[in-house]
Amino acid sequence: MYNTEEYEYEAILQRMLDRVPDDIDKRPGSIIYDALAPAAAELTQAYIDLSAGDDLYNVDTATDEYLTRGTAQWGVNRKQATFSVRKGTFFDSTGAGIDVAIGSRFFIEDINYTVTERISQGVFKLTSETSGVMGNKPFGALLPMEYINDLATAMLSDILIPGEDEETDDQLRERFFVEINEKPFGGNVADYRQMIRALDGVGAVRITPVWQGGGSVKATIMATGHVPPSAALIEQLQEQVDPVLFAGQGLGLAPIGHTVTLTGVDWITINITTTLALDDDTTIGQVQQDVEEVINAYLLALRQSWEVDAPLVIRVAPLESRILTVSGVVDVNSTQLNGSATNITLTVDQVPQKGTVTLNE
Known part of the structure; x- marks a missing residue:
């Protein structure tokens, strides 16, 4: 708005000089010229600042916290970084699986993991203490932060729920325009896409309406990082969207009467x-x-x-x-x-x- 020629220094100074009577010396170096030039420079800077302010308060040009606040006014919130959930296996000296205490901490490649849930004998879920995709990267031998009786080997393996970095400005801006233009409402395809895409661990989703008759919906998921999701992630998402034991009752994010089946893509x-x-x-x-x-x-x-x-x-x-x-x-x-x-x-x-x-x- 303020980046046109009329707001440039030379144009502002000339308009100011034009208001001075012609019988007064207005040449460069004259008293009136030297008095008006600094004021014109300050006005030019003020217009530059106003233009920058306009950019910060429009979603298509805003950045950082201004973009976050701008999209939030429309109900589109920046996705925060999440923590990776991994599979850990623990063995004694004979190779038999052993249980470790919930809350036990391990590290690998300078990333710490905390044991958060038991899956089976010697198999546990571990959550990265570092948010973002860094928690998805290491695989291999874990070392305990404190001594654990009978523990001989600890291994970090499958990514159960991938960690995600905080959404970038470009990603947020792109998602904002998609969601604003899709017009989601009452369980339509756009509503399901936005609802499921916003869940942790989801990188992309395709919705198949009327999958097995009226009221049935199939949602096919790709995990963060553009990879197939783990069974644990699909199970978690299913409980959030439409719990299996209460299918169609509206106890998840899905509307009452909609039976939603979540599945993942395959390699x-x-x-x-x-x-x-x-x-x-x-x-x-x-x-x-x-x-x-x-x-x-x-x-x-x-x-x-x-x-x-x-x-x-x-x-x-x-x-x-x-x-x-x-x-x-x-x-x-x-x-x-x-x-x-x-x-x-x-x-x-x-x-x-x-x-x-x-x-x-």
Whole structure:
């Protein structure tokens, strides 16, 4: 609003000088010029500050706390960082599972975990003490913070409920415009999408209405990080949305009379074979890792589009185009996906992951 030419220093100063009678010296260096110039500079800065203020109070340009407050006025709140819930197994010196006390603390790679719930003999849920995706990363041997009788080995394994970082400005702004424009109401598809997408651990969701007749709804989930959800996450979400023992009674987030079934996407492994022409100074071994990285990036991009574009199609042409960007690769041909030279179309409930990558020369 205030970033047009009329609010620039030269324009403001000129308007001020125009108000001074012409029989007074208004040239640069004159008394009146030197008196008005600092005032024009201050007014220019004031308009700059006003323009910045306008940006902070509009959702499309606001940042940080101003964006948080702006979207909250419409009922869209910034997602806060959450804590990863992991599977931990504990063994004695004979290899038998042993129980540890709830509240016991362990660490791995400078991240601490607290035992929060027993699953079975020697198997427990551990919650990261560090919020965000960092709690999803380590796997392997845990070390106790304090001595535990009979404990010989402790292992950190499955991600039961993934931790999430705080929503970024761009993510919040994108979600705000989607939710404002979708017009959710009374259990329609948009209402379910927003309701479930806002739950911890959910990265994306697809809603299938009238799944098994009137009043039935199927929600297919992808977890944070664009990966299939764990059984523990699906169970937790089911209890939040429509508890199994009280299905359709409105004791969860779902409206009364709606029976909601939550399920997760499944991996489908894509094994890739292709033939490369390389420049004279490059070997297959030198490009193997880079080729696998561009394949991973392609499959991740597909998973990121799953909520809108499912069923996904793994196409040979864009895959070969990405491989051609790898330094040292001159040409790509004879690419096969799971033994076939054709594209692979997945079901709505499937997402791709990289399997073996065989490169021929």
